[in-house]
Amino acid sequence: MDVQRIIPVLGDITKQDVDAVVNAANNAMRGGGGVDGAIHRAGGPAVLDDCIRRFPQGLATGDAGWTTAGNLPAKWVIHTVGPNHAAGQRDRRLLESCYRRALEEADELGARSIAFPLISAGIYGWPKEDAIRAAVETIVASPSQVGRVALVALDEATVAAIREVLLGS
Ligand code: AR6
Numbered sequence: 270m271d272v273q274r275i276i277p278v279l280g281d282i283t284k285q286d287v288d289a290v291v292n293a294a295n296n297a298m299r300g301g302g303g304v305d306g307a308i309h310r311a312g313g314p315a316v317l318d319d320c321i322r323r324f325p326q327g328l329a330t331g332d333a334g335w336t337t338a339g340n341l342p343a344k345w346v347i348h349t350v351g352p353n354h355a356a357g358q359r360d361r362r363l364l365e366s367c368y369r370r371a372l373e374e375a376d377e378l379g380a381r382s383i384a385f386p387l388i389s390a391g392i393y394g395w396p397k398e399d400a401i402r403a404a405v406e407t408i409v410a411s412p413s414q415v416g417r418v419a420l421v422a423l424d425e426a427t428v429a430a431i432r433e434v435l436l437g438s
Contacts, residue, residue, distance in 0.1 A: 270411050272438045277431040278384070278419040283311035285419055286342050288380035291371050293388045294348040298327045303391045308346060312339035316346060330358065331366035333374050345378055347371045351389030364389055364400070365407040372413035384419040387427070398430065405434045
């Protein structure tokens with residue numbers, strides 16, 4: 270994918286006006302804190318209902334799957350499960366797989382725009398700089414047809430770090 274299609278965005282992932290928002294979920298897919306908590310709160314119970322219906326066994330680390338977005342402005346939530354660095358899961362390929370698999374799901378849905386948070390970079394403790402590099406490298410290497418990819422962060426310092434990595438790509 271052309272790096273020009275990746276846009277750093279300051280803000281809340283639940284407010285993004287895109288076809289698909291990506292959730293930093295866990296294996297159980299029954300909600301949690303951080304992005305996951307925000308998405309379930311803003312999306313409403315339809316998101317959890319669809320998680321239970323479509324993913325009775327949850328999701329493997331590195332995999333991705335979609336549900337309705339409920340009350341969010343987006344059409345779909347694409348849930349993915351990053352490696353829990355804080356718990357000793359440090360295989361970067363699992364983190365890269367989250368971005369690759371989420372973009373594959375987006376292509377299957379025909380999504381034209383997608384918003385990612387920095388997967389694993391919060392509660393799961395992946396060092397932020399490397400989390401940004403993994404995100405950008407994997408999205409750039411993807412054959413995805415998605416036209417606009419927002420990389421969303423809550424603070425200006427992180428957005429500036431994303432911008433730096435994009436400039437060097
Ligand atoms: N919008 C944009 N970015 C956000 C938002 C938001 N509303 N909230 C947090 N971030 P995290 P993880 C940033 O912890 O590390 C849950 O309990 C945050 O600053 O949401 O993959 C799940 O159920 C950080 O940079 O996801 C799992 O158990 C990044 O988004 C676990 O947390 C990701 O932080 C997943 O942990």
